[in-house]
Amino acid sequence: MARTAGSHSDITGPKVRDTALRLFARHGYAAVSMRKIAGEVGVQVGALYNYTSDKQTLLFSLLKGHMDELLAQRAAHATATTPMARLEEFVRFHIAFHLDRPEAVFISYMELRNLEPANFDEIEALRRTYEDELETILRDGTAAAEFAVPDTRLATFAVIAMLTGVNTWYRAGGRLSSADVQDIYWNMVRRAVAA
Amino acid sequence: MARTAGSHSDITGPKVRDTALRLFARHGYAAVSMRKIAGEVGVQVGALYNYTSDKQTLLFSLLKGHMDELLAQRAAHATATTPMARLEEFVRFHIAFHLDRPEAVFISYMELRNLEPANFDEIEALRRTYEDELETILRDGTAAAEFAVPDTRLATFAVIAMLTGVNTWYRAGGRLSSADVQDIYWNMVRRAVAA
DNA sequence: GTCTATAAGGTGATAGAC
DNA sequence: GTCTATCACCTTATAGAC
Incomplete structure (x- = not known):
């Protein structure tokens, strides 16, 4: 070097x-x-x-880096085995990861429409991969009668939206820590899907 | 004329x-x-x-019109009395109203940062008024032991985020009607907050 | 790797004719 | 109410000197 x-x-x-x-x-x-x-x-x-090489590539590179790190970190943290434990792990991971990098999360959602089509498709595919893991957990838990979720696709969207919404109001240094938020949201998610 | x-x-x-x-x-x-x-x-x-008068005023006018209509329609549809019935009514109203005007909903969220400070404050106050109604419902229901919500402010954010998230995936003419979505989401919200 | 200068074109907003 | 012409400025991106 x-x-x-x-x-x-x-x-x-x-x-x-x-x-x-x-x-x-x-x-x-x-x-x-x-x-x-x-x-x-x-x-x-x-x-x-x-x-x-240009402004568009700069945006794409930021979003790509964010999604790659999301999937890599998620893969590194997946250790639970039962659907209930996997769901709790996913919920806590999602909140912790997203609260740690609010700016990257924000542009990864808000600037999708400013990506050129090919770049958009690539980011969307990564996001879909992430969401699919949650859907698999919900489907497995429903099959095992741990969960009662009539529509796993909608429940996936609902849970992701609820969790990512934390970033719209959370401010570091406020009355709640990331762990506090994880406890409260996990309690709501669990009750929303548990059999 | x-x-x-x-x-x-x-x-x-x-x-x-x-x-x-x-x-x-x-x-x-x-x-x-x-x-x-x-x-x-x-x-x-x-x-x-x-x-x-200028581009900024055009944006503000669109957002202001949207929020005014949201609050007016909400006031016109509020008829239930028990916390559980009020919550169901709120959930169904929110989904129906937001699915009816996806573009206005989208810019009301995405373009907030492009409002000049005074305009931003005005829109934020209206949004806060709307959210406060949900928080009041959750607090009343918790006081009446119909709900078990440890933190009504966070539950308010969680429910709003979950419901508004419908707009990110719903497409008119798909497999589900607005009423179908309302049924499924109301079921999840109810279980998430019920005692 | 960074600079200055430049190309080619887009920006919000206004003046004044009709 | 709408048009054309215009102002003063900003935009992305590149060329070539250092």
Whole structure:
């Protein structure tokens, strides 16, 4: 990893991504210019193009990175075996993961429509993979009579929406910790689906 | 209501609002130019300014109209008396109202950040008024031992998020009617909060 | 790797004719 | 009420110097 004299790629690169993530989350992709990103990073606009081929690719890269990490972390944390235990694990993981990175979560939902079709399809497929794990848990639990869920697809949507909604109101440093929120939401989810 | 010769305000006015609503919902407020709206409406850009003082006011007006209608319709439909019946009525109303106008719902959530502070505060106050009715129902039901909800504020957020999430997947003409969805979601909400 | 300068075109909003 | 023309500015992206 030799470092070219005068180069700052190991500093500027991550800074560009962090800055873009923050600005896209706060103001929206369409409302944030490459000049604004460059200004926050502390470089001129031309320098940004050393780190992304264009603005669209920058957005896609942020969303792709987020979804890849979601699936990787989820796979690393899946250890339970019974449907009830798997559901609790999923609920707690989802809340913890999403509360940890509110900006990435926000743009991954809000900026989907600003992805070019091919990029959109790729992100959607990853999101679908994640949701399918929850649906499988709900179907397995229904088959085992642990759950009473008449429509597992709708229940999947309902649970995901309820859990992701935490990000709209939760503020770190408030009266509740992530663990508190996990307890309360798990209690509601359990009762909503339990036989 | 005399009509000036050559004037079309009674046609163009609503058309500007409908077009802006549709384009903002599809592409986002920042990505839609006044020229694009004018083009879809079938007028030149200067004509738009007979119907709105500026682009920001157009967005605000759409969101304000949506929230006013939400609160008016809700008030008109509130007839139940027991907490359980009031909750069921609220759940069914919320789904029916939101499925009826997906574009207005979408921009009312997605474009909040593009409102100027004073406009944002006004819309937020209306949304808060709506949410407070649900929280009151949950608190009354908990006091009456019909519900077992340890944290009524969080339960309010959870229920609203779950219900509004219907709009992300529901498509008119699919396998389920609005009434079907209401039945399924009411069943989940009831079990999540019932004592 | 970063800079400056530039290309080619889009932006919200207004003035004044009809 | 709608049109055309215009203002002042911002946009993404690239070329070439250092």
